[in-house]
Amino acid sequence: MPLKALFQRRRREHCAERLYRSAVEQARQPVFYRALGVADSVDGRFDMVVLHVFLLMRRLGGVTGTKAEAARALSQALFDLMFADMDRSLREMGVGDLSVGKKVRVMSEAFFGRVAAYDRAFADGKAAVEDALIRNLWRADAPAGETAGRVADYLIAQAAHLQCAGDGDVLEGNVEFLSAETWS
Numbered sequence: 097m098p099l100k101a102l103f104q105r106r107r108r109e110h111c112a113e114r115l116y117r118s119a120v121e122q123a124r125q126p127v128f129y130r131a132l133g134v135a136d137s138v139d140g141r142f143d144m145v146v147l148h149v150f151l152l153m154r155r156l157g158g159v160t161g162t163k164a165e166a167a168r169a170l171s172q173a174l175f176d177l178m179f180a181d182m183d184r185s186l187r188e189m190g191v192g193d194l195s196v197g198k199k200v201r202v203m204s205e206a207f208f209g210r211v212a213a214y215d216r217a218f219a220d221g222k223a224a225v226e227d228a229l230i231r232n233l234w235r236a237d238a239p240a241g242e243t244a245g246r247v248a249d250y251l252i253a254q255a256a257h258l259q260c261a262g263d264g265d266v267l268e269g270n271v272e273f274l275s276a277e278t279w280s
Contacts, residue, residue: 108166108169108170108173109173109177110269111170111173111267111268111269112170112173112174112176112177112269113177113269114268114269114270114271115152115170115174115269115271116149116174116177116178116181118148118152118269118271118272118273119145119148119149119151119152120145120148120181122148122273122276123141123144123145123147123148124141124144125276125277127276127277127279127280128144128276130280131280132239132243132246132247132279132280133234133239133240133243134233134234135234138189139235140233142182142203142206143210143232143233144233145178146206146207146210146211147210147214147233147251148254148273149174149175149178149207150210150211150214151251151254151255151258152171152174152258152266152271153171153174153175153211154214154215154218154255154258155255155258155259155261155266155271156168156170156171156174156266156267157171158259159263159266159267163263163264163267166267167263167266167267170267175207178207179200179203179204179207182200182203183196183200186199186200209232210228210232213228213231213232214228214232214251216228218252218255222245222248222249222252225248225251225252226244226245226247226248229244229247229248229251230244233247246279246280247279249279250274250276250278250279253274253279254273254274257273257274258271258273
């Protein structure tokens with residue numbers, strides 16, 4: 097591998113780490129679990145990470161022109177990093193070596209299913225986003241009151257906020273999410 101390609105790959109991995117760290121930090125905000133009814137469980141936390149990684153990958157997918165290939169490669173690096181972290185986390189929880197691969201495969205299938213559902217929902221508007229959240233985040237157990245609507249508003253606002261970030265900032269891994277407290 098030429099030296100330049102090695103440095104580019106390392107830089108991309110560093111940027112992916114920054115994006116992933118931002119997504120995980122946002123997904124861990126207590127407001128999701130205390131006020132918005134997301135299960136404070138392995139599944140609930142996985143789903144919140146998926147939502148935030150989806151938002152970042154959606155933003156990266158919106159990069160066009162000469163930076164589009166770099167955005168695609170960064171999106172792949174973000175995905176790879178997420179599932180390397182899932183593998184590591186399963187091992188730390190004591191899942192046996194023979195089961196980890198199967199569990200990661202199930203998680204990746206869930207990830208792709210949710211990303212497809214959220215992509216379709218964003219194209220169809222807020223009501224569709226709410227429905228997708230109820231099916232995927234709350235596993236068809238609709239939360240009380242207007243909670244699904246508030247989380248849908250949160251996601252739509254986050255997507256718009258990320259869209260306002262410059263392509264260069266996003267490609268460098270420099271993103272900030274809006275405070276989740278506003279939607280509690």
